[in-house]
Amino acid sequence: MYQGSCLCHAVTFDLAAPLRPIYACHCQQCRKTSGHFWAATSVPNTALKLTCDDGLRWFQSSPTTKRGFCGTCGSSLFWVPQGEDRTVVAAGAIDGDTQLQTKAHVFVADKGDYYKICDGLPQFDEFKGDESA
Amino acid sequence: MCHCGQCRKQSGGIWSSAYVHQDALAISGAVQWFASSKTAKRGSCPRCASFLFWKANAEDTISFSLGSLEGATGLTLSKHIFVADKGDYYDIADSVPQKP
Numbered sequence: 001m002y003q004g005s006c007l008c009h010a011v012t013f014d015l016a017a018p019l020r021p022i023y024a025c026h027c028q029q030c031r032k033t034s035g036h037f038w039a040a041t042s043v044p045n046t047a048l049k050l051t052c053d054d055g056l057r058w059f060q061s062s063p064t065t066k067r068g069f070c071g072t073c074g075s076s077l078f079w080v081p082q083g084e085d086r087t088v089v090a091a092g093a094i095d096g097d098t099q100l101q102t103k104a105h106v107f108v109a110d111k112g113d114y115y116k117i118c119d120g121l122p123q124f125d126e127f128k129g130d131e132s133a
Numbered sequence: 134m135c136h137c138g139q140c141r142k143q144s145g146g147i148w149s150s151a152y153v154h155q156d157a158l159a160i161s162g163a164v165q166w167f168a169s170s171k172t173a174k175r176g177s178c179p180r181c182a183s184f185l186f187w188k189a190n191a192e193d194t195i196s197f198s199l200g201s202l203e204g205a206t207g208l209t210l211s212k213h214i215f216v217a218d219k220g221d222y223y224d225i226a227d228s229v230p231q232k233p
Contacts, residue, residue: 005142006142006143007139007142007143007167007169007175008167022222022223024146024223030200031200031201032181032183032200032201033145033181033182033183033184033200034144034145034146034148034184034198034200035144035148035149035150035183035184035185035198035199035200035201036134036144036146036147036148036149036198036199036200037146037147037200038144038145038146039145039146039147039220039222039223040145057182059180059181059182061181067181067182069181069182070182071165071179071182072167073142073143073167073169073175073177074143074165074167074175074176074177074178074182074184075142075143075145075182075184076143076144076145076182076183076184077145090144090145090146091145091146091220091222092140092141092142092143092144092145092146092147092220093142093145097221098220098221098222099221100221100222101222102222102223112149112199112200112202112206113205113206113207113208114149114199114206114208114209114210115134115149115210115227116227118226118227118228119223119224119226120226
């Protein structure tokens with residue numbers, strides 16, 4: 001069992017293992033939202049339990065996706081593709097050691113010009129990976 | 134590149150930023166400020182929560198996210214900071230200097 005939260009704890013949640021490996025997304029939306037790139041795992045919705053949703057707000061980021069965040073501190077927490085029974089969860093929101101590894105960088109065609117990806121992990125110009133959790 | 138616990142929580146990963154004198158930054162639209170400590174505050178978009186700004190109360194500079202910039206920036210990274218707090222799910226593999 002993992003626990004996570006936003007910065008101010010107006011949103012807290014539990015995640016039931018196992019968690020999907022981390023994907024680092026360099027798309028324009030993730031870059032804007034996070035301020036750099038967004039790293040996230042994914043779980044079936046049944047594995048996500050919101051233990052406090054006082055601060056949880058949603059932004060419809062595209063016709064088919066929405067992003068969940070804390071309305072108090074602004075932490076970026078969730079990404080939900082409509083029609084799929086899963087939630088993508090920010091790796092940075094998870095408390096303590098995750099025992100997870102980053103599997104790949106995706107949407108690298110959209111990456112910023114001010115950093116290099118040097119870790120040797122696979123890089124894709126779109127999403128390629130385990131779509132489902 | 135800030136790996137501190139606060140930046141990791143708010144950004145979801147790592148926060149990258151540069152800073153300017155506060156007089157050099159013109160902000161349009163609303164910013165939601167969160168006092169993340171007694172000495173600093175964090176600014177985000179109230180509608181979509183994009184993490185945009187970090188401001189130390191006692192300083193006359195303001196940090197802004199590099200992810201928020203449009204197009205090519207022409208910038209390069211100068212250092213990784215608070216790497217002692219980094220997540221366990223990634224490695225820092227570039228040659229940019231690191232500070233604990």
